[in-house]
Amino acid sequence: MGNLEQLSREQVGNTDWVDYTPSLDPFERFTRRFTQVAAEMLGIKAPNTPLRF
Numbered sequence: 001m002g003n004l005e006q007l008s009r010e011q012v013g014n015t016d017w018v019d020y021t022p023s024l025d026p027f028e029r030f031t032r033r034f035t036q037v038a039a040e041m042l043g044i045k046a047p048n049t050p051l052r053f
Contacts, residue, residue, distance in 0.1 A: 024032075
């Protein structure tokens, strides 16, 4: 038994990993940070997730 990388290397011969995680554009990052700051100023407890109104 091995890990996924060892199995991939044995079966396929390719161990290159591709990150398909979408990155946030600058406007999205700004709006999330702005929402967090505004919530803190209003005294709303907000976790790191975006607020839903």
